[in-house]
Amino acid sequence: MKPTDIAAPDYFHKVVDCQWACPAHTPVPEYIRLIAEGRYSDAYMINWKSNVFPGILGRTCDRPCEPACRRGRVEENPVAICRLKRVAADFKDDVKHRMPRPVPKNGKRVALIGGGPASLAVARDLAPLGYHCTVFDQDPKAGGMMRTQIPKFRLPDSVVDEETDYILDLGVEFKGGHRIDSLKKLLAENYDAVFVGSGAPRGRELNIPGRKEAAANVHIGIEWLSSVSFGHIDKIGKRVIVLGGGNTAMDCCRTARRLGGEDVKVIVRSGFEEMKASPWEKDDAMHEDIPILNFMVPKAFVHENGKLTGVTFEKVRAEYDAKGKRSLVPSGEPDQTIACDDVLVAVGQENAFPWIERDIGIEFDKWNMPKVNETTFASTHPKVFFGGDAAFGPKNIIWAVAHGHDAALSIHKLLSGEDISERPLPEVHISSQKMGIHEWSYDNDISGASRFKVPHRDKAIALRDIKAEVELGYDLKLALGEAERCLNCDVQTVFNTPLCIECDACVDICPMDCISFTQNGDEDDLRGRLKAPSPHHDQALYVSTDLKTGRVMVKDEDVCLHCGLCAERCPTGAWDMQKYLIEMTHAGSTCPSKVRSAA
Amino acid sequence: MTYIAKPKFQHPGLPKNDLGYTRRDYEGKISTLCAGCGHDSITASIIEACFHLSIEPHRVAKISGIGCSSKTPDYFLGNSHGFNSVHGRMPSVLTGANLANRDLIYLGVSGDGDSASIGFGQFAHSIRRGVNMTYIVENNGVYGLTKGQFSATADRGSKSKKGVTNADSAIDLVAIALQLGATFVARSFSGDKTQLVPMIEAAIKHKGAAFIDVISPCIAFNNHAGSTKSFDYVREHNDAVNRLDVITGREPITVDYAPGTVQVVEQHDGTRLALRKLDADYDVHDRLAAMTFLQKHAAKGQVVTGLLYVDAESEDLHDRLNTVDAPLNTLAAKDLSPGSAALDKINASLR
Structure with missing residues (x-):
């Protein structure tokens, strides 16, 4: 290597x-x-x-x-x-x-559609640079889905208020209760750039027999959650079935338990293990006495006199083909009808852009999603950028934030007359952590x-x-x-080949057997010859230049504890523990961009 | 010296031996020697060897004298018996322990000061008596604990860290061991574990006095230009006569060797040593030739390493003394005092 x-x-x-x-x-x-x-x-x-x-x-x-x-x-x-x-x-x-101070405006105006995490992240990056940012949202307060779809028992309003205020206080204009119905019209207002962070606002329908007849007691999960959030809904039937296995389903069932649902069940098509919900959210739901039934596909809503009485399920099992692809096939057991008073449908979310005219230069793909560059977040319209769920479909808050940073960078570059495709390197601060012979600053x-x-x-x-x-x-x-459980993985083991005398001290002390001194070879060969097995090929091997004996030092990064014992036992300081503080370069950094080289 | 304990976490894929132990289970406390000390590599090699041989730690007695090397038994086999004895007296303590309980595996760990100076006589007598033991000298040519004066194994003409030339002749412990009748004599280098680990395994499996001289550079006081026990010097002048593989149990020798290059030596317990010859003319069973070979190469400034001599038909002190087979602590009063009838019989035979 x-x-x-x-x-x-x-x-x-x-x-x-x-x-x-x-x-x-x-x-x-x-x-x-x-x-x-x-x-x-x-x-x-x-x-x-x-x-x-x-x-x-x-x-x-x-x-x-x-x-x-x-x-x-x-x-x-x-x-x-x-x-x-x-x-x-x-x-x-x-x-x-400690927050950035509002600065004099630079005369450039940016419109941000949707007041959720993606738009707010863009505003956070651009406002301190002097951009006049205007955030539009249909709801009266900023926060988007963080405020309307996440139940208060998981995320209190006070936290959302505090953190959205930090951004709005940067001199960001927020237009609440202002729904954008036409992008064409907005563009006509001569904004220098437009960011679309409108999320994936539509809950997926479940069109099975009885849906229309039982409509009064069948609710779309995310819509129902926002209604609860706004206080429009404050009760639900005693027996509730939640359909769907994602995190929205978990929020729905736990909310239902608090609004009068006594017998609340989550019922999913797939197996329990393959559910999309995070394991801890499933645990929280089950802790609140909500059973999760799996391998049951909803077939029909059962109703009597226009009132929902239950849901009929077909029982299935998973079958895997030679390629490992799963399909759900009927298990042959008789269908089961489960009685209930209300059903919450949480089987996914969809994007919807009826308000974007198709003739203004924004191209859409065959799934009716805008064509968005994955690095720059630019659409095919030079002034319009997308981010968050609006860009590539439903993900989550942290992705929306990441998109926001990248889109803000693009907007800043665009409005500074720079090439938006040229992306800056992260900022890296390197410092040795050595304080004394066996003392480290961590x-x-x-x-x-x-x-x-x-x-x-x-x-x-x-x-x-x-x-x-x-x-x-x-x-x-x-x-x-x-x-204290954190292993300080950013405090890196840095090897300086010319100093090494090949005394093996680091090899002997390493508690995880990460370090080997051996003849060089190609990667697979080397991985087979290390001191301990090397099963995770996505974890890098750190290979030195040739040592005096013609061998190389190979360190498998996989399970290194970053305990620094290799450096403590090294008599010549060939190993050092150096902190690599790596920070992404956001809009407005003066760091010159270089061509990014692959690791 | 390191202040924190070695973390308890271990690599999740670490192999286990026949007893279900990993290599980590053979460790002791964390070393307090200087960073980079060759002795720590020998410690690691002993750990590796005991792991490979699936030795039960409680069946080992590790005995040492005084010095940097003699501190090391604290750093391996934390669950074994140990005796950190008086300076140079490891061989006597070991001999006594061995006579009392012949069932344990005896690991004598000593240094060049401990064995070539204050304990020179002790060393000599334990070897000539054929005590069943593995005697390892961690040889760095200096008194590390007292800041680097030449020891008795420092080569004549080699230079101290301060630039003083050694005017005295060196004691070659390997040559002495050969002369005194050791039945397993080897030399290795702490910087070459591929040679050292199987050598320790073979020595443990050997019946009788097994002596290994391990050159172990002292990073603090004897790893400079002009030293003949530095990493660089030993690497440049290392003349290995053979490489060793230890094969325990009945498995066939599967390693693919070129014909004529391997000599198989079977030991008492059935363990086979596969010696890959690096020097075609070297005969590992010829004591006299080995001594000559050593002297000739030493004169050329070469450090001869490898298994230098082995006697597959070796015997030990217990054979010579015709002692009872069982360890003394297992003998009950009945065995030790057979009664007046037996005494009368003995007395009668002497009249």
Whole structure:
């Protein structure tokens, strides 16, 4: 293998699995260390800069970082990254004075359609640069789906208010209750750029027999959730069936339990394991006495005298073809009818752009989705950009934020007369962590603790009050314990070949057998000859240049604890522990862009 | 010296031996030696060898004297018996323990100061008596604990870190061991685990006095230009006569060797040593030739490594003394005091 180019910013970024997996690339270990130090405000600001909504995401994020977390490969559970983010938000001091100050306007106007996370992220990046940002939303308050579709018992209004206000206070104009019905008309108002962050606002229908007749008691999940959010709906029947296996279904069933639903069931087509809902959201639902029945396909709504009485299901089982593709085939068991008073349909969301005229230069594909560049988020209209669920269909908040940053960068480049396809490299700060012979400026003593549980409100109380937040968040003691589980993957093992005398000290001390000194070879060959098995080929091998004996140093990054013992035992300082703080370059950074080289 | 304990986490795919242990289960406390010390590599090699052989840690007695090397038994086999004895007295303590309980595996760990100076006599007598043991000298040519004075194994003409030339002749422990009748004699280098690990395995499996001299560079005081025990010097002058594979159990030798290049030596317990010859003329069973070979190559400044001599028909101290087969602590009063009838019989035979 060729020697690893550690100067390529992606190489060490990938080693920080959580940050690499995060769509917004939040420097996770950096803020977790700050939490451990008790510097909650600093931890909050790192998050705020990167993911814009730390308090909201600390409660609701889909947390792609956690399945990626190295700790999950070392022991049973990853670090509770998401809930530590909430700790930063919960325990910070007043941070208003740390927010960017409103600046004189630069005369350029940007319209943002939809007041959800994508648009707000764009506004957050552009407003401090002097752009006049106008956010339009059909609802009176900013926040979009974060405010209307996520139940208050998961995300209190106060948190949404606080974090949307930080953005609006940057001098962003918010036009609530203002629905955009024509993009053509909006473009005619001579905005310099338009960002479409209108989400995926339409709940998918379930057109099976009886749908029309039973319409009064069959509700579309996301619409029903927003009605609950606005207080238009405050009760539901005693027996409720929720159809669908995603996170919206979990929100629906738990909301139903709080509005009078006593016998609430979630019924899904697929198997329990393949459900789209996050495992922890399923756990929370089941904890509230909501059974999840699987392999049942809804066949018909049963009704009597115009009133819903139940749903009939066909029982199926999964069959896999030679390619591993699953199909659901009838199991041969008799159909089952389950009695109920109400049904909530949460079988997916769709985009809808009836308000975008098809003759204004925005091309749509065969699925009726706009053609959007995945890097620049530009549409085929030079002034119009898309992001969030509006760009590529339903995802989640953190993706919307990431899209927002990228779209803001494009808009800023466009309006500065630059080429939007040229993207800047991330900013990387490198610093050795060595303080003394065996002292490091980070805590390298690895905690053996298992993942700490987040305390929940007593179930009986939680179910009585739809606004009572269920998760209480970590207290400071639990937060410290959890923070110490982080392996500091951003403190990198950096190898300096000319200093190495091949004494094997690092090989002998490494608790995870990551390091081997061996003859070079191609990757598969090398992986087969390492000191410990190397099953995860997506985890990089760090290969040195040739050593004096003609061998190379090969480090499998896979399960490195970043404990620094290799550097402690190295007599010549060939190993050093260096912190690579990698931050994405957002709009307005002065960092010169270079051609990005692959790691 | 490291202040934190080595994390308990281990690689999830670490192999297990016949006893269900991983290599990590053979570790001891974290080393307090200087960073990069060759001794730590020997420690790692002992751990690896015991893991490979599926040795039950509680069947091992590790015994040492005083010095950097003699500290190391604390860093391996944390669940074994240990005795950190007086300076240079490891061989006597080991001999006594061995006589009392012949069932344990004896690992004597010593250094060049411990064995070539203060304990030179002890070393000599344990070897000539054929005590069943693995005697490892972690040889760095200096007194590391007292800041790097030449030890008795420092080569004449080699330079100290301060630039002083050693005027005294060196003791070659391998040559002495050969002369004193050791039945397994080897030399290796801490920087070459592929050679050292099987060598330790073979020595453990050997019945009788097995002696291994391991050159182990002292990073702090003896790893400079002019030293003959530095990483660079040993790597440049290493003349390995053979490479070793240890085959336990009945498995056939599956490694594919070129014909005529392998010599198989079967030991008492059935363990076979497959020696890959690097020097075609070297005969591992010829004690006299080995001594000559060593002297000739030493004169040329070469460091001869490998399994230098092995006697497959070796015997040990217990054979020579015709001792009882069982460990002494298993002998009950009945065995030790057969009664007056037996005494009368003995007395009668002597009249």
